[in-house]
Amino acid sequence: MRYYSANEYFKSIFKEKTYKISLDGNMSCPTRDKNGNGGCIFCSSGGSGEFSIKKSTDIKSQIDDAIKLVKAKKATKYIAYYQSYTNTYQSIDYLRKLFFETIEDDRVVAISIATRPDCISEECISLLKELNAKKKVFVELGLQSASDDTARVLRRGYLTKTYTEISKRLRDEGINVITHLIIGLPGETESNLLDSINFINDKTDGVKLHLLYVLKDTELEKMYNEGKYVPLSMDEYLRLLSKAILHLNPKIVVHRLTGDPPKRLLVAPLYSMDKKRVINAISKYFNENDIIQGQLFFE
Ligand code: SF4
Numbered sequence: 001m002r003y004y005s006a007n008e009y010f011k012s013i014f015k016e017k018t019y020k021i022s023l024d025g026n027m028s029c030p031t032r033d034k035n036g037n038g039g040c041i042f043c044s045s046g047g048s049g050e051f052s053i054k055k056s057t058d059i060k061s062q063i064d065d066a067i068k069l070v071k072a073k074k075a076t077k078y079i080a081y082y083q084s085y086t087n088t089y090q091s092i093d094y095l096r097k098l099f100f101e102t103i104e105d106d107r108v109v110a111i112s113i114a115t116r117p118d119c120i121s122e123e124c125i126s127l128l129k130e131l132n133a134k135k136k137v138f139v140e141l142g143l144q145s146a147s148d149d150t151a152r153v154l155r156r157g158y159l160t161k162t163y164t165e166i167s168k169r170l171r172d173e174g175i176n177v178i179t180h181l182i183i184g185l186p187g188e189t190e191s192n193l194l195d196s197i198n199f200i201n202d203k204t205d206g207v208k209l210h211l212l213y214v215l216k217d218t219e220l221e222k223m224y225n226e227g228k229y230v231p232l233s234m235d236e237y238l239r240l241l242s243k244a245i246l247h248l249n250p251k252i253v254v255h256r257l258t259g260d261p262p263k264r265l266l267v268a269p270l271y272s273m274d275k276k277r278v279i280n281a282i283s284k285y286f287n288e289n290d291i292i293q294g295q296l297f298f299e
Contacts, residue, residue, distance in 0.1 A: 001292070002292055003245050003291065003293060006253055007293070010079075013136070014109055016076060017074065018110075019075035020078070020112065021063065023062050023066060024062065024082075024084060025082045025085075027084075027085045027088075027089045027090050028085055028086070028089060029085045030089060030118070030119065031157045037157070039218075039219075040144075040157075041154055041155055041218060042182075042213075042219075042220045044216070060105065063078070063080065063105050063108065076107075077107065077108075079108070079112055080102045080103070080108045081111075083112075086114075088119045088120055089116075089119045092121075092127060095124065096127055099127070103134055109136065110135055110136035111137055111138070112138040112139075113139050113140065115141065115142075116157070116158060117163045117166035117167065118162050120139070120166050120170070125169055128173070129173045129174070132173070136176065138175075138176045139175055139177055139178070140178045140179075140180060141166070141167060141180065142156075143180060143200070144185065146199035147192055147195065147196070148160050149187075150187060153185075153186055154185065160199075171205070177203075178204065178253075178255055179200050179204040179207050181197070182209075183211055183212065184231060184232040184236075186220075186223065186228070190240060190243060194247050197244050197247045197248055198247065201248065201249040202249070206253040206254070206255050207248065207254055207256075208256035209241060209254070209258070210258065211237050211278075213261045213268065214229070214268045215265040215266060216265045217265075224268060233269070234269070234278065234281060238282060241258075242289055242291060258272070258275070258282065259272065261273065
């Protein structure tokens with residue numbers, strides 16, 4: 001069984017080594033702001049993006065600082081990544097200025113915008129289309145699960161049908177959609193996970209698979225302390241991850257195989273703190289089960 005890794009995909013479209021740099025668009029999200037419900041149960045106050053460069057509002061300085069941080073990777077091209085919070089949750093003028101300034105930097109070959117489907121208006125789709133005509137645009141949608149029942153537990157704040165509509169609209173306009181799914185959600189079984197995989201198989205260009213981890217000061221931490229949530233063991237994560245990959249449409253690019261928790265906030269499972277160990281365990285498990293990186297389809 002082969003899966004299409006992001007490394008291979010980026011090499012095929014950018015022809016040289018690219019590296020993602022995390023930037024801060026200084027936005028919030030609808031489940032966190034004054035009308036919200038306190039945020040998704042797993043989300044830390046950093047808005048699921050503890051690694052982005054903060055403080056400077058000047059995009060050029062943010063890009064300079066972010067590139068300095070990843071100098072050792074020796075990349076020459078960069079994908080500007082707006083990860084924290086909901087990066088289309090602002091006025092269209094604000095977004096236009098921010099995103100155009102970002103892609104006008106010669107070192108940036110693409111822009112990746114993490115957001116929610118209920119925060120993408122038609123006006124926003126037009127803007128993304130304009131940007132995409134100049135430099136490649138990826139839109140990352142935090143679906144987490146295709147189940148609306150699970151979404152309610154997570155306090156995700158929108159229905160799955162909104163994801164379906166918006167991912168279609170974006171893809172119809174030629175914009176690359178990356179869908180985030182979480183493995184080990186409260187109340188979810190292997191069958192729920194495979195339902196989510198089957199659901200996205202014809203709705204996305206890429207996927208990011210994450211392990212659910214418990215962070216300090218979240219609703220999930222309370223559930224964990226009360227014994228209402230038990231995190232996955234590493235063996236169980238490896239098994240479920242492999243199942244997910246085996247059921248995934250092989251045309252879908254796999255951008256992530258696990259999460260990367262902020263160490264200072266991690267409560268459980270503690271093995272996820274050592275990302276290298278988890279990645280090595282995934283590689284070993286995949287090798288033993290004949291799951292290999294390799295592009296199957298050339299279009
Ligand atoms: S995961 Fe995203 S949508 Fe949910 S609270 Fe965090 S920033 Fe908001």
